[in-house]
Amino acid sequence: MAGFVIRRILWLIPVLFVVSLITFALMHAVPGGPWDREKALNAGTIARLNAIYGLDKPMWQQYIDWFGGMLRLDFGPSYQYRDRGVNSILSNGWPITVQLGVMTFLVAVGFGIPLGIFAALGHNRWPDYVATSISMVGIATPSFVLAILLIVIFSVGLDWFPSRGWKGPDTWVLPVIALAGYQVAQIARYTRASMLEVTRKDYVRTAQSKGVRQTAVVVRHMIRNALIPVVTILGPIFAFLVTGSFIIEQFFGIPGIGRNYIVAIGVRDYSMIMATTVIYAFAVAFLNFIVDILYAYIDPRIRYS
Amino acid sequence: MEEAVSLELTPDEAARITREQRETKAAKSKYLLEVKNLSTHFFTPDGVVRAVDDVSFELGYGETLGLVGESGCGKSVTALSLTRLVPNPPGKIVAGSVVFDGVDLLKLSDEGMRKLRGKEIGFIFQDPLTSLNPTLTIGYQIAEAIRQHMGLSKKASYDRVVELLAKVGIPRARDRLNDYPHQFSGGMRQRVMIAIALSCDPKLILADEPTTALDVTIQAQILELISVLSDEFGTAVLMITHDLGIAAGMCDRVNVMYAGRIVETGSVDVIFERPRMPYAWGLLDSLPRLDDVRSDRLRTIEGLPPLLINVPDACRFNPRCAYARDACRDHEPELTPREEPGHYARCWATDKGGWIP
Amino acid sequence: MATQTRSLPGVATTARRSEGVWRDAFGRLRKNKLALLGAFGVLLLLFAGIFGPMLAPWPYQAQDLEAITANGSEPIPPFQDMSHPLGTDQLGRDILSRLLDGAQVSMTVAFVVQLVVLFIGVPLGAIAGWLGGRTDTYLMRITDVFYAFPDLLFIILMSVAFRETAFGRALNGVLLVFVAIGLTSWVTVARLIRGQLLSLKETEFVEAARAIGVSDRNIVTRHLLPNAIGPVIVAVTLGIPTAILAEATLAYIGIGVQPPRASWGTLIAEGQPFIRSYPWLTLFPGILIATALMSFTFLGDGLRDALDPKLKGKQ
Numbered sequence: 006m007a008g009f010v011i012r013r014i015l016w017l018i019p020v021l022f023v024v025s026l027i028t029f030a031l032m033h034a035v036p037g038g039p040w041d042r043e044k045a046l047n048a049g050t051i052a053r054l055n056a057i058y059g060l061d062k063p064m065w066q067q068y069i070d071w072f073g074g075m076l077r078l079d080f081g082p083s084y085q086y087r088d089r090g091v092n093s094i095l096s097n098g099w100p101i102t103v104q105l106g107v108m109t110f111l112v113a114v115g116f117g118i119p120l121g122i123f124a125a126l127g128h129n130r131w132p133d134y135v136a137t138s139i140s141m142v143g144i145a146t147p148s149f150v151l152a153i154l155l156i157v158i159f160s161v162g163l164d165w166f167p168s169r170g171w172k173g174p175d176t177w178v179l180p181v182i183a184l185a186g187y188q189v190a191q192i193a194r195y196t197r198a199s200m201l202e203v204t205r206k207d208y209v210r211t212a213q214s215k216g217v218r219q220t221a222v223v224v225r226h227m228i229r230n231a232l233i234p235v236v237t238i239l240g241p242i243f244a245f246l247v248t249g250s251f252i253i254e255q256f257f258g259i260p261g262i263g264r265n266y267i268v269a270i271g272v273r274d275y276s277m278i279m280a281t282t283v284i285y286a287f288a289v290a291f292l293n294f295i296v297d298i299l300y301a302y303i304d305p306r307i308r309y310s
Numbered sequence: 311m312e313e314a315v316s317l318e319l320t321p322d323e324a325a326r327i328t329r330e331q332r333e334t335k336a337a338k339s340k341y342l343l344e345v346k347n348l349s350t351h352f353f354t355p356d357g358v359v360r361a362v363d364d365v366s367f368e369l370g371y372g373e374t375l376g377l378v379g380e381s382g383c384g385k386s387v388t389a390l391s392l393t394r395l396v397p398n399p400p401g402k403i404v405a406g407s408v409v410f411d412g413v414d415l416l417k418l419s420d421e422g423m424r425k426l427r428g429k430e431i432g433f434i435f436q437d438p439l440t441s442l443n444p445t446l447t448i449g450y451q452i453a454e455a456i457r458q459h460m461g462l463s464k465k466a467s468y469d470r471v472v473e474l475l476a477k478v479g480i481p482r483a484r485d486r487l488n489d490y491p492h493q494f495s496g497g498m499r500q501r502v503m504i505a506i507a508l509s510c511d512p513k514l515i516l517a518d519e520p521t522t523a524l525d526v527t528i529q530a531q532i533l534e535l536i537s538v539l540s541d542e543f544g545t546a547v548l549m550i551t552h553d554l555g556i557a558a559g560m561c562d563r564v565n566v567m568y569a570g571r572i573v574e575t576g577s578v579d580v581i582f583e584r585p586r587m588p589y590a591w592g593l594l595d596s597l598p599r600l601d602d603v604r605s606d607r608l609r610t611i612e613g614l615p616p617l618l619i620n621v622p623d624a625c626r627f628n629p630r631c632a633y634a635r636d637a638c639r640d641h642e643p644e645l646t647p648r649e650e651p652g653h654y655a656r657c658w659a660t661d662k663g664g665w666i667p
Numbered sequence: 668m669a670t671q672t673r674s675l676p677g678v679a680t681t682a683r684r685s686e687g688v689w690r691d692a693f694g695r696l697r698k699n700k701l702a703l704l705g706a707f708g709v710l711l712l713l714f715a716g717i718f719g720p721m722l723a724p725w726p727y728q729a730q731d732l733e734a735i736t737a738n739g740s741e742p743i744p745p746f747q748d749m750s751h752p753l754g755t756d757q758l759g760r761d762i763l764s765r766l767l768d769g770a771q772v773s774m775t776v777a778f779v780v781q782l783v784v785l786f787i788g789v790p791l792g793a794i795a796g797w798l799g800g801r802t803d804t805y806l807m808r809i810t811d812v813f814y815a816f817p818d819l820l821f822i823i824l825m826s827v828a829f830r831e832t833a834f835g836r837a838l839n840g841v842l843l844v845f846v847a848i849g850l851t852s853w854v855t856v857a858r859l860i861r862g863q864l865l866s867l868k869e870t871e872f873v874e875a876a877r878a879i880g881v882s883d884r885n886i887v888t889r890h891l892l893p894n895a896i897g898p899v900i901v902a903v904t905l906g907i908p909t910a911i912l913a914e915a916t917l918a919y920i921g922i923g924v925q926p927p928r929a930s931w932g933t934l935i936a937e938g939q940p941f942i943r944s945y946p947w948l949t950l951f952p953g954i955l956i957a958t959a960l961m962s963f964t965f966l967g968d969g970l971r972d973a974l975d976p977k978l979k980g981k982q
Contacts, residue, residue, distance in 0.1 A: 024816055031828040141701075145961035147912045149919060149935060153953040157946050168942065207440040213395055214435075215455040215506065216428035229445050248819040252916060256939065267920055270827050278827065282820050289817045305490040306444055 009307075013297050017290055024286040025075065028279050029068050071279070080280035091280045095262050101171055102250060102261035108181050109246055113188035118235065120189065121196025122228060128201060136193060143190025148249045152183035152256045169258035180257045184249055188242050195238050199231040206230070229303075236300045240293040247288050339412045342513060342546050343369040343392070348406035350384075350391045353399065357619035361387045361401070363570040371513070374540065374547040376561035376578070378554060378593075382615055384570040385550045389516045392548075393431055394423050411513060429459040432507030432545075434536075436519040438499035442491040448502045449487030455509045474505040478535060497528035501535065508539060514546045521556065533560055554597060558582055563652070566590055569626040570618055572645065576653035586648045586660040588631045625658065633659050633666060692897075695973040702969020708962025716774030719767030724750065727768040728927040730759040745947050754947050756937065765929035766951060772930045773911050773959060776844055780910040781903045783849030788856030789892075789899070795857070796864025797887055803861070810854045818851040822913055825850070826922045840925040848913045856902055863895035897974040904967035908960040915956055931956050 124136035251263025269277035475483035613630035917923030918932025938948025
């Protein structure tokens, strides 16, 4: 087990490296720079700005400088706000984004798994149809479409929840639901399918032949085993969550790092773009890592082989 | 077969077992198991498959009965029907009675049936790898039935598990309690299954092809284990197999099944020495023998077993039978007695007035 | 599926009719109502995408300033004015026409991306699967790297990086979107093909084909690939919603299809600030996106169930 964990940790490093390299290369490989604004600046000003920000150094030098800074968690100066660094801009939004992410994750798993189990246990009867319909809709509705529907119905129509901002529980509801909708649906689908497959397994029959109570059969034998493949898809699901969060932040006017990201894209704030991309990519890689560990932990066949 | 396997009982164990045997195995009726007109059908989109069609047989206390037949003849479904484990849908027990120790199992409530499973009737399944839960330790899985039915404390249950593991021949039992199924070899896993089946000292064990998934050398060990333990505890065994050698070695009596019906039944000697049904002849004839001439092809029974949908009223074996005549196609024969006591066969030809003397 | 006639002489018994794999699958598909619904939706969208802009009442960028001023400088709500059946936006542009243009963009992206995916994924997967060994390992390492980078981030990066270039400006940015999305999607198909080839490679019918002297290339193209087609069809159909969604997301952030072309994502972005006052601006494109996603997903699920009934419910 320890070996497994260590190997997984080591795998994170090349991923980080590749991600940052690709990001850096793309940012610098094409014409157009951070100084292309509506007002054209004269060449002298541009040259001075380049010198200040270190953009006149050779590419590989810039990359090493940046990488070193990143390891120290110093993401450099922002290109749009002269007086602040990327770190200070991100530090405001960072806890908000994390809060959104954690809440969404809890809702996704907390509703998705029971929904899937419920559907499987009531297979071909009404619980299955209802739960499956909900998941079908959830899968086909991307987060911002769901956001639209939620706002139009619950905010504009019923006026139960506000449609913007992030202050207090009633602003949390709609964004979390909008972001979690797709994840709930996917998790439910997978859980249901996995449970259905487990129902046909021989060891379930063995448990029944021992005269074990049906509830115990379901919980101890079926759910335990059914959740194993579900854990494996949690990785890509969380990736979706992370990368979808900035859309939702934009939509609901939530002041997290997602909004900074989108603005930075618009104005070509290099260091901001790089910083947020790397943070997001690393978050996804890290979550995948956790999921791998979790998977090894709950499946003894992986642990002891 | 008579080689003594040393399974030492401590004096406590011996005393306990004898006492239990006296208490629980006091016969409540003539036979431990009386199956009458059992029919189990599968309702599929292509039609109704009559997998078990009007099957009747008896099993005495402590007896080992063989249920022999080729794949698809309905023997496994019969065993599952006895404990009402047939998957529903699409399967359903549509008729018959299964009287176990004086009680008709098919009339019990679900809860009543559940209480008997594992406690009075144990099951050994064919594939020990898929039949064990990969995420639970084998200690837990063996103890599960004990804790469910015998009300022992956790410690006492696990003590009993250790005893059982030793009994089925797994060395260093206490160390292996916390191991998982995938850490055992195939033969060891089947021993664990046997331990599970025996855990609550049942009156009957249903063994569904217990050695088919194992190496030949391990097969012999497992069969011997089942044989010795059932003798020791006085447990009746319904041994389901397609392998005639196994039936010959282990069983007191044998039922031959074909296409969902029992076609011949009798003591093991009679069935193997004087069978009175062409299918049984074909089966025995198909066994390769050491004194066969080498260049001969293996003998088979031509044709395939019938689809069990829309079965007509005729002998089900007749398309493949070398001795078939019109009578065989007109009307299905009943199980009628033959010469020896307890020997019945379902064949017009060998019956009284038939064309094979 | 072999024909198995087991009959007792003189008596009729049921025997399974022998059917081809495709006919069987098609039969199953037809019975699946949800899949049929999806297929219907897909056809509708295809029609809208191909013929829509031609049939649209207005060119997508045309501004009907008269109607706006007549309405007190407010956009016209839907179902009021017959010349603007779904209303207009604040600039007087007809919503229906813009939606149809967006349909064309979405359908183009969806299908072209899959073509790119097939062009790259199938050959690479086939090479990796057939040759196995080191070639396979190297190619798999490369795909692992692609896997590690979250798709959306990569697509955004690429779009941001290239948007000022000629390449990025081609076709109002649509070309860039194709390439960016395609580059992240080919991995799944490649893996599928590779997996199929790896397992089928060792089967007996391949040995038999080799024994009679069929060339490697022919073995792959005539025997192995057709067997692998089933899962690939499913993967492609299910990959379309991902592509549509990616395109809409890019447009929403402002880096995909460029104005004045109307992608559903741009329509949502434009309408979002007015969601309380003029909700129809975002509602209609949202409904269309959801419909497109649902149709392709239902159809894809149906195809998967039809082609391998053992997987039914596995999703």
